[in-house]
Amino acid sequence: xxxxxxxxxxxxxxxxxxxxxxxxxxxxxxxxxxxxxxxxxxxxxxxxxxxxxxxxxxxxxxxxxxxxxxxxxxxxxxxxxxxxxxxxxxxxx
Numbered sequence: 001x002x003x004x005x006x007x008x009x010x011x012x013x014x015x016x017x018x019x020x021x022x023x024x025x026x027x028x029x030x031x032x033x034x035x036x037x038x039x040x041x042x043x044x045x046x047x048x049x050x051x052x053x054x055x056x057x058x059x060x061x062x063x064x065x066x067x068x069x070x071x072x073x074x075x076x077x078x079x080x081x082x083x084x085x086x087x088x089x090x091x092x093x
Contacts, residue, residue, distance in 0.1 A: 018046065023046070
């Protein structure tokens with residue numbers, strides 16, 4: 001779990017670890033302590049697009065209509081480090 005403040009403080013080279021394999025389902029949840037604010041939950045998968053990682057949204061639970069399979073690009077290039085298990089932004093296989 002990360003707070004919005006923690007997400008906004010991420011910089012190039014920051015690490016976020018996932019306990020999922022590439023292509024496995026992953027949940028993205030945004031919750032605000034203020035109940036008047038919207039809560040959005042998305043389900044998707046980590047994908048590789050042109051040597052960059054992305055999050056492909058497959059479903060969204062929200063009060064607003066969202067298109068499924070929207071792709072959000074993460075600013076992370078693939079990195080073939082020895083062992084092959086650690087990538088920029090901490091994507092773990």
